[in-house]
Amino acid sequence: MTNQNPLALAQAIRAGTCTVAEAIAPYIEKIEQDGSLFSSFDREAAAAQIDAVQARLRAGEALSPLAGMPVAVTETICTQGEETAAGSKMLAGFKPPFEAMAVTKLKEAGMIVLGKLKTDEFGCDGLGCTAPLAIKKGQVLLGFGCDTGGSLRAPAVQNGVYCVKPTYGAVSRAGLIAYASSMDQVSVFAPDLALCEAGLMAVAGHDPADSTSLETPLPPAGGFSVSGRKVGILKEALEETDEAGKAAVKAAADAFAAAGAQVMELSIPQVKNALAAYLIIATAEASGNMARFDGIKYGYQTPHYENLFDLYLKSRSEGFGRKMKERLGLGSLMLSEGYYDDYYDKAMRVRGQIAAAVKAAFDQVDCLLTPVFPANADFDAATLLGAEKNNRLLTAASLTGRPSLVIPAEAQNGVQLIGRYMEDLTLLAFGRAAAPERSGV
Amino acid sequence: MNNEVLAKMEDLALVSFDEAERESVLTEMAEVMACLDAIKAADAEGAEPMIYVQALENVFREDEVHEFPRIDDILENAPDEMEHQFVAPPTFD
Secondary structure, three states: OOOOOHHHHHHHHHHOOOOHHHHHHHHHHHHHHOOOOEEEEOHHHHHHHHHHHHHHHHOOOOOOOOOOOEEEEEOOEOOOOOOOOOOOHHHOOOOOOOOOHHHHHHHHOOOEEEEEEOOOHHHOOOOOOOHHHHHHOOOOOEEEEEEOOOOOHHHHHHOOOEEEEOOOOOEOOOOEOOOOOOOOEEEEEEOOHHHHHHHHHHHEOOOOOOOOOOOOOOOOOOOOOOOOOEEEEEHHHHHHEOHHHHHHHHHHHHHHHHOOOEEEEEOOHHHHHHHHHHHHHHHHHHHHHHHHOOOOOOOOOOOOOOOHHHHHHHHHHHHOOHHHHHHHHHHHHHOOOOOHHHHHHHHHHHHHHHHHHHHHHOOOOOEEEEEOOEOOOOOOOOOHHHHHHHOHHHHHHHHHOOOEEEEEOOOOOEEEEEOOOOOHHHHHHHHHHHOHHHOOO | OOHHHHHHHHHHHOOOOOHHHHHHHHHHHHHHHHHHHHHHHOOOOOOOOOOOOOOOOOOOOOOOOOOOOOHHHHHHOOOOEEOOEEOOOOOOO
16 A cells, blocks of 8 residues: 555545555554664554544544655654654653654644654764655655754655755744754655655644744745746855766756756855854754753763762763764864854854855845765765765755755765745745656645 | 863863774864864955844743643653652762
8 A cells, every 4th residue: 555646545544435544554564574763663652643533534624635644753853752862872761741843743734653763863964864764665654853964865865765954943843852953953754745845834834932933834836837947056066076966966957947947057155164164053052952961850871970070971971972972072162262263153154154145146046956965975974074074065055044955866866956945835846847757746 | 183172172061082982083073173174264254143044033922830731751751850859969069
């Protein structure tokens, strides 16, 4: 049944010709055959959700187009009473007393949240993110996680799956385990663009619990057509990529041209500083967000300590992994005397420069087109810098808060489309023109 | 990057690296700092710092009590708890 068109299957559920349990069964069977991608999966909890959604449908409640469909969230998103360890020993055993707004919205829409998918520690670089594989294996239809600097978009393309990072503030961050608050954004993995859009619409919306949540809903794309629109290929990104990246950009550019768009190359030299600015700002924010992990309130506590300071030091040193400790050390250093002006303050000014330059570029074009990975991406990178370098073409969209859609192509590369603020649905329409043969229904 | 800077990082972040990994951490952090030189070298004269992409404003609400119904669930996550409170070592000797 997982081979059936998912939106048609969801329609059959709403029409009553198929039950939620029947629709979900093949997905659950695949998880039970190989549960290695999940950090938690509770069949009984899933069964309770299935029964509840079926009852709501029987009662005539109007649910979303994806009601009854199986989804999962990464382990950086809180689910009440279910272990949410964020891939870290520091949070092993942590069972949130609340659930993230994104999870609440998924359940309100009638989706079945089957469990939690594994990530690397706090989901920082995406190298340990299993959500795209779970989609490819037919264990879930959609995945939701937190993308900060490409940590979801990169593994999506590496594994042949779509991912949209929405406009910053379009989806509530309440209940998300924070890494870098000014860039963290709940994002959507999907096997095609139609499901990307349905997943985004399910979680988007204002939430008073998140002070950065946008009050205005995402406007619909309406009858949008790319014909007559302008697409800009980012010269600096094209220069950094490999043959597969260039081929992916060319294929997308050809598809845009065939659809009547005007494709041009443009230069934004400021984006060359995006990775360095991202590293400074993200680690500085992380050093503040991670200060709460002290071995007392939740998570890991060292068994042997002499005093309060020793408890803090040992719990943090033993609870965080090496790369996370490097990030926290770096971020703390960037905020300290002797470094703040030269690095942190300067990085924020460079961020402002990048945002202004990208804004100016959007006076000339309606959409930016880049490859996803630079040349020599190392998907087994063990070092902090190695992992972040893989994602460097994705950081400009994070720094500027713009919506970014990635579309997989051949040879573990693909294209990124960057759109205007709040025009996420229009960006998805651009995506359908860039990859018309794989857009879903 | 040197041992002194690494020690400062550990001190500020309240973490420590194992002795066995210090050498490789130093090497990796030196690579990171070299990458960050792009920021030191960037000409940002006159540019305004951008902290958030949105112009953040204070969000005001009425000062009302909202009871959290699951206090026990919070305390269940505490590594050590006594009489409905988190247990911590003495702050002063």
